[in-house]
Structures are given as structure tokens and as C-alpha cells.
Amino acid sequence: MNQELFEKGLATRKKVLGNDYVEASLRSADDFSKSMQELVTQYCWGDVWNRPELTHKSRSMINLAMLTALNRTHELKVHGRGAINNGMSKDEIKEVLLQTAIYCGVPAALESFRVAREVFKELEV
Amino acid sequence: MNQELFEKGLATRKKVLGNDYVEASLRSADDFSKSMQELVTQYCWGDVWNRPELTHKSRSMINLAMLTALNRTHELKVHGRGAINNGMSKDEIKEVLLQTAIYCGVPAALESFRVAREVFKELEV
Amino acid sequence: MNQELFEKGLATRKKVLGNDYVEASLRSADDFSKSMQELVTQYCWGDVWNRPELTHKSRSMINLAMLTALNRTHELKVHGRGAINNGMSKDEIKEVLLQTAIYCGVPAALESFRVAREVFKELEV
Amino acid sequence: MNQELFEKGLATRKKVLGNDYVEASLRSADDFSKSMQELVTQYCWGDVWNRPELTHKSRSMINLAMLTALNRTHELKVHGRGAINNGMSKDEIKEVLLQTAIYCGVPAALESFRVAREVFKELEV
Amino acid sequence: MNQELFEKGLATRKKVLGNDYVEASLRSADDFSKSMQELVTQYCWGDVWNRPELTHKSRSMINLAMLTALNRTHELKVHGRGAINNGMSKDEIKEVLLQTAIYCGVPAALESFRVAREVFKELEV
Amino acid sequence: MNQELFEKGLATRKKVLGNDYVEASLRSADDFSKSMQELVTQYCWGDVWNRPELTHKSRSMINLAMLTALNRTHELKVHGRGAINNGMSKDEIKEVLLQTAIYCGVPAALESFRVAREVFKELEV
Numbered sequence: 051m052n053q054e055l056f057e058k059g060l061a062t063r064k065k066v067l068g069n070d071y072v073e074a075s076l077r078s079a080d081d082f083s084k085s086m087q088e089l090v091t092q093y094c095w096g097d098v099w100n101r102p103e104l105t106h107k108s109r110s111m112i113n114l115a116m117l118t119a120l121n122r123t124h125e126l127k128v129h130g131r132g133a134i135n136n137g138m139s140k141d142e143i144k145e146v147l148l149q150t151a152i153y154c155g156v157p158a159a160l161e162s163f164r165v166a167r168e169v170f171k172e173l174e175v
Numbered sequence: 176m177n178q179e180l181f182e183k184g185l186a187t188r189k190k191v192l193g194n195d196y197v198e199a200s201l202r203s204a205d206d207f208s209k210s211m212q213e214l215v216t217q218y219c220w221g222d223v224w225n226r227p228e229l230t231h232k233s234r235s236m237i238n239l240a241m242l243t244a245l246n247r248t249h250e251l252k253v254h255g256r257g258a259i260n261n262g263m264s265k266d267e268i269k270e271v272l273l274q275t276a277i278y279c280g281v282p283a284a285l286e287s288f289r290v291a292r293e294v295f296k297e298l299e300v
Numbered sequence: 301m302n303q304e305l306f307e308k309g310l311a312t313r314k315k316v317l318g319n320d321y322v323e324a325s326l327r328s329a330d331d332f333s334k335s336m337q338e339l340v341t342q343y344c345w346g347d348v349w350n351r352p353e354l355t356h357k358s359r360s361m362i363n364l365a366m367l368t369a370l371n372r373t374h375e376l377k378v379h380g381r382g383a384i385n386n387g388m389s390k391d392e393i394k395e396v397l398l399q400t401a402i403y404c405g406v407p408a409a410l411e412s413f414r415v416a417r418e419v420f421k422e423l424e425v
Numbered sequence: 426m427n428q429e430l431f432e433k434g435l436a437t438r439k440k441v442l443g444n445d446y447v448e449a450s451l452r453s454a455d456d457f458s459k460s461m462q463e464l465v466t467q468y469c470w471g472d473v474w475n476r477p478e479l480t481h482k483s484r485s486m487i488n489l490a491m492l493t494a495l496n497r498t499h500e501l502k503v504h505g506r507g508a509i510n511n512g513m514s515k516d517e518i519k520e521v522l523l524q525t526a527i528y529c530g531v532p533a534a535l536e537s538f539r540v541a542r543e544v545f546k547e548l549e550v
Numbered sequence: 551m552n553q554e555l556f557e558k559g560l561a562t563r564k565k566v567l568g569n570d571y572v573e574a575s576l577r578s579a580d581d582f583s584k585s586m587q588e589l590v591t592q593y594c595w596g597d598v599w600n601r602p603e604l605t606h607k608s609r610s611m612i613n614l615a616m617l618t619a620l621n622r623t624h625e626l627k628v629h630g631r632g633a634i635n636n637g638m639s640k641d642e643i644k645e646v647l648l649q650t651a652i653y654c655g656v657p658a659a660l661e662s663f664r665v666a667r668e669v670f671k672e673l674e675v
Numbered sequence: 676m677n678q679e680l681f682e683k684g685l686a687t688r689k690k691v692l693g694n695d696y697v698e699a700s701l702r703s704a705d706d707f708s709k710s711m712q713e714l715v716t717q718y719c720w721g722d723v724w725n726r727p728e729l730t731h732k733s734r735s736m737i738n739l740a741m742l743t744a745l746n747r748t749h750e751l752k753v754h755g756r757g758a759i760n761n762g763m764s765k766d767e768i769k770e771v772l773l774q775t776a777i778y779c780g781v782p783a784a785l786e787s788f789r790v791a792r793e794v795f796k797e798l799e800v
Binding site: 353364398 | 473476484487488490492493495
Binding site for chain 3: 580582583585586589590594617620621622624625
């Protein structure tokens with residue numbers, strides 16, 4: 051493992067997903083899931099999310115769209131929180147999801163509207 | 176059909192995808208595909224793409240991500256041209272596609288890199 | 301919004317999905333989800349579902365197949381109820397799902413059999 | 426292999442997809458693909474397609490919807506021919522594909538409209 | 551139904567998924583799901599899983615990969631138990647899932663790590 | 676970039692996919708695709724493919740299954756060659772693809788049989 055990249059990635063991951071969420075995720079890691087945590091923290095957060103050419107807000111925007119298309123509800127919820135942390139307004143989130151209705155189909159968008167409302171409720175925004 | 180919404184949608188569609196492409200698409204429409212052209216021009220272009228809360232550049236950005244996730248190569252090429260028309264730089268397109276490698280997987284991203292390079296070659300950008 | 305198309309769509313949506321379900325869905329809509337409700341009611345229910353060239357029963361049949369393929373369990377349950385409302389028998393639903401085993405794979409079909417059984421239990425059919 | 430089921434399946438497969446297509450497919454089979462031909466002819470055609478509870482026309486209808494959702498263009502073309510052989514009109518095919526635009530998204534439906542037009546051209550219908 | 555193939559399939563299914571699971575699944579089958587149970591037991595378990603050219607352990611390995619790619623969480627859990635029954639170690643399961651992170655994307659792999667940990671906890675391995 | 680990880684990854688990538696293929700791929704890389712080449716060579720090939728807990732043959736096996744499920748024909752062809760290089764026999768490839776027919780559906784498996792036959796023809800195996 052590249053410790054420096056891991057540390058850089060961890061900092062970005064905490065900034066986007068929230069310190070508590072990431073700490074809990076690391077605490078619950080065991081031998082089985084440790085390699086996955088290391089891979090994701092380096093490759094996803096240390097490398098791609100830290101590239102300066104796109105803002106974190108833009109990266110959140112495209113994540114909401116992709117996770118809707120991929121039907122990955124659990125991660126959509128995680129990145130819905132990230133989107134708020136990265137400065138997306140509720141109206142901007144709504145617009146991204148309306149556009150998914152056209153390109154991914156109505157059932158995909160309806161699911162993401164449900165998830166987004168849960169996130170807003172939990173964050174009280 | 177709502178003629179006013181259709182006209183508004185047609186103007187946006189031409190601005191994004193290019194006048195020549197849209198004219199050719201309409202000319203080639205026959206009785207079979209006409210209802211589809213009308214549906215798409217009204218709802219996708221007249222309604223969603225005309226909503227002011229997101230810029231066309233942001234809409235292109237999330238389309239590149241979604242079309243990669245959905246494995247829809249033909250439309251990705253169409254919207255790759257749209258992305259350039261809407262002001263995305265090649266570097267911004269690259270960043271979106273690098274992020275798809277993380278979330279949609281490497282084979283999805285590699286396919287979109289190939290498509291993007293074809294678009295750049297055809298547009299000589 | 302086109303109020304006339306919305307009203308027409310709402311009537312069809314209630315006929316297919318049941319008055320109670322649709323009323324509850326509208327009551328729970330807030331500012332965030334209102335645009336989505338309007339888009340879907342016009343575009344999906346007012347326009348496509350109201351086209352006379354296919355019966356509602358045929359439309360239910362292809363929806364069960366598509367929602368299985370797309371792995372959209374929540375909407376499958378909604379449209380499972382719709383299928384009964386539109387006159388599909390349990391045997392016809394079974395046949396559609398058996399065919400999804402061949403084309404979408406066994407795990408997709410097994411999931412839809414589970415959902416269909418829940419629907420039948422709730423509707424006591 | 427169950428020879429009787431294979432023969433029954435082969436007859437149905439030829440009725441739906443056309444004698445020439447199936448003969449060519451069998452002639453081109455080699456040791457590598459033979460087991461797959463046997464599996465498909467027995468289970469898909471001998472078993473599921475021969476169940477009497479749904480008409481072949483209904484089976485074609487749901488196949489067009491599923492293959493659009495699954496993004497399987499090659500098989501969609503094969504089953505587009507099957508749909509015509511099983512008595513679907515061009516208008517009915519159009520309706521199924523318009524409905525896929527709502528549930529599977531616009532890019533999926535546009536691809537299937539292109540495939541359907543190729544089929545109609547080749548069959549001169 | 552081919553009774554001999556069904557019996558052969560049932561034995562393999564019990565060996566892989568466990569006697570209790572399969573007995574419970576058969577007991578809960580009703581008229582609606584019986585045809586599906588018969589189709590799967592013959593075609594999937596009697597035919598493909600009984601082919602001698604791949605070990606059951608290899609078949610489990612590719613199932614974990616496919617079910618992750620297909621986003622079929624329920625069946626992944628069933629086949630996670632099967633993988634342990636067929637002799638995969640926890641480390642081998644981890645390696646398959648790490649590879650899905652590259653090819654299917656990080657959200658797909660994270661979901662499968664969660665499912666695998668639930669399986670290990672239930673089996674106390 | 677981590678040069679050491681890149682070099683290790685490059686060696687593995689060449690061993691699996693063939694020296695000529697990888698050299699051509701690197702030669703054709705431009706500024707646009709260079710970051711993607713670096714990302715993939717480090718994480719996919721340098722990191723995951725080099726982990727010793729699974730043989731390269733097992734990794735090829737699960738790749739054929741995943742790429743079929745994901746409908747990624749281009750990469751399937753690349754990894755079909757890799758599978759032969761890593762010691763899979765044609766019979767083993769056939770078995771993996773037969774199993775995809777059950778879990779991913781018949782259209783997915785038929786596509787992969789076509790791709791595999793092209794690979795065998797090109798490699799004259």
C-alpha cells in the first residue's frame with residue numbers, strides 16, 4: 051500500500067462523506083474487508099477525487115447520475131449526503147434526477163427521488 | 176402533440192446536437208419513428224433540457240456519465256458532440272470518464288474513451 | 301405544465317395503479333418531488349399509456365418483463381398490482397416471468413416470482 | 426440431451442425465427458457451440474416457448490421489451506423478425522418501443538427504433 | 551417434466567445450497583411458483599451444474615462475479631453460502647470481490663463485501 | 676504516478692494480453708487517454724492482477740463471466756485472448772459461457788459464444 055496516497059485519500063473521503071461515516075466504516079473493517087478499504091481509499095479517493103480538473107460539486111453531480119443509472123441505492127444514499135456536503139442545493143439535485151428520468155427511465159428516477167428524500171430528512175435540510 | 180413545446184424543444188435540440196444532425200434525423204423520420212421523434216423532442220428537449228436550474232454544460236456532463244453507465248455507445252457519441260457544443264473542454268470530458276472508471280468499472284470507461292476520441296477526431300478539436 | 305394532459309394522465313394512473321395508491325403518492329409529494337410527479341403523470345400516463353394501439357393489459361405484460369430486466373423491484377410491485385387491475389390472470393403473470401428466466405437470467409426471474417407472490421398475498425387473489 | 430424436447434423446440438424455433446435462419450445457425454455450429462444450441466433449443470424453445478398459456482404474439486411482444494431493456498441489439502434484430510412472423514403489426518411494435526422510452530430510457534428506445542427499421546427494410550414490410 | 555433430470559438436479563442443488571435451504575424453498579412453493587422451481591432444478595442444476603468440465607468450486611467463483619455484476623443481492627447471498635459449501639476460502643472470496651471492483655465498479659464490489667460478511671456471520675466462519 | 680507499480684502492472688498486462696496488443700495500445704495513447712492508461716495499469720494490473728491469492732487462470736475465468744454479464748463485448752474479446760494465454764482450454768471457456776446462459780440470460784451467452792469463436796479463429800486454436 052502507498053501510505054501517502056492512502057492518507058490523502060482518507061482526508062478527501064472524510065471531507066466528502068463526513069468524518070463520522072468514514073470513521074465508523076474504518077472501525078467496522080476486518081481482515082476480510084481491509085484490502086477493499088485500502089484499494090478504494092487510494093484509487094478512488096486519493097487519486098481520482100483529488101484530481102483538480104473538476105470541482106467536488108461537479109463530481110457529486112455526476113455520481114448521482116451514475117449511481118441512479120447503475121441502480122446502486124446504498125451508495126446513492128452515501129453520495130447524496132456527499133452532494134449536500136459538496137455544496138449542491140436541493141434544487142440542483144432535483145434537476146439531476148429529473149434528467150435521469152429521461153435517460154435511465156422513470157423507475158430509476160423514482161427510486162432516486164425516494165433516496166434523496168430520505169437523505170434530506172436525515173440531514174434535516 | 177403540443178406544438179409550442181415541440182418547437183421550443185427543437186430549438187434546444189439543434190443548439191446542443193447541431194443543426195445538421197437534427198435536420199438529418201428529422202428528414203429520415205418516417206411514419207414508424209415520427210411518434211418517437213415527437214415524444215423525445217417535447218419531453219426530453221422541450222421540457223427537461225429547457226429547465227433553467229442547470230446549465231447545458233452541467234447537463235452534458237451528467238449525460239456522459241449516465242450514457243457510459245448505461246452502455247449506450249451510439250447516444251454517447253451524439254452527446255459527446257453535444258458536450259463540446261455546450262462548452263466542455265477535452266480535459267473536463269477526460270475527468271468525467273476517469274470517474275466512470277471507478278464507479279462503472281474499467282471496461283465501461285475504456286469504451287467511452289474510444290468514443291470520445293472518435294468524436295474529437297471528427298470535430299477536429 | 302399542460303393541465304389537460306396531467307388530468308388525463310392522472311385518471312389513467314388511478315385506473316391502473318388504484319385510486320388509494322395514487323392519492324397517497326400525491327399527498328406525500330413535496331416541493332422536491334412535485335416536478336417529477338408532473339413529468340411522469342403527463343409523459344408516462346397522459347401520453348404513452350393513453351395511446352389506444354395497445355391494450356392496458358398488453359402494457360402491463362411488457363412492464364412486468366421490462367421491470368424484471370431492469371431490476372427495479374419497487375416499481376415491479378406497483379405494476380404487479382397494475383397487472384391484476386388490468387386483467388392479467390395469475391397464470392399469465394407466471395408465463396411472463398418464466399420467459400424472463402430465459403432472457404434475463406434465473407436470478408432476475410426468481411426475484412420477480414417473490415415480488416409477484418407478495419402482491420397476490422396483499423391483494424388476496 | 427432429450428431428443429424429443431429438442432425436436433419440439435426446433436420446430437417452434439423455425440416457426441418463429443424462420444427456417445432459413447435456423448438452418449444456417451445449426452449448420453454453422455461447431456463442437457464449441459453445439460452444447461449451447463442444444464441447451465437453448467430444449468429449454469427456451471422446447472419448454473418455455475411451447476407453453477400454451479401465452480400466444481406467440483404475446484411472447485414476441487415481451488421479448489422486444491426485454492431485449493431493449495437488456496441492450497441486446499443482435500438478439501433484438503432476430504426477435505424483431507420473429508415479431509413480424511408471429512403477427513405483430515408495425516404499429517404494435519412501435520407502441521412497445523414507445524413504452525420502453527418511458528421505462529428503459531430514451532437512448533434504449535432510440536436504439537430499438539433503429540433496429541426495427543432495419544428489420545422492416547430487410548423484410549420489405 | 552423430466553423426472554430423472556429433476557432428481558439429479560435436486561441432489562446437486564442440495565449439495566451446493568444446503569439441504570435445509572432447498573427443502574424450505576420446495577415446501578414454500580405453490581402452484582404459482584412450481585413451474586419455475588421445476589425449470590430451474592432441471593435446466594440450471596440438473597443440466598449445467600452437473601456438467602463435469604468445471605469443478606463446483608469454479609462454478610461458485612464465477613457465480614459470485616456474475617451476481618455482483620448483475621446486482622442480484624438476494625441470489626448473491628444464496629450463492630455466497632454455496633461458495634463456502636463448495637470449498638472456497640474467505641480469502642478466495644475476497645479476491646473475486648476485489649476483482650469485481652475493477653470490472654463492475656466500486657459500488658458493486660462494496661455491496662458484495664457487505665453481503666459476504668453477512669454470510670460469514672450467519673455461518674460463523 | 677507510482678512508477679514502480681506501473682512497471683509491475685505493465686509486465687502483467689503484457690503477459691496476459693500479449694506484448695503486441697499492449698505495445699499498440701500504449702503507442703496509440705495520446706494526452707487525452709494517457710491518464711486512463713496509467714490508472715488502469717497501476718490499479719487493475721499492478722495491484723489486483725498481481726495479488727497472489729488467485730491464479731491468472733481463475734482471474735480470466737471470472738472476467739469472462741463478468742464481461743458477459745456487463746455486456747462489454749470489446750473487452751470480452753481482449754480477455755478471451757487473455758484466457759487462452761492464461762491456460763484456459765476451449766472446453767473450459769465453453770463451460771463458463773454455458774453457465775452465463777443460466778445466470779445472465781440466453782442473449783448474453785449467445786453474444787459471448789460469437790465473440791469466443793472470433794477469438795479462436797484469430798488465434799487459430
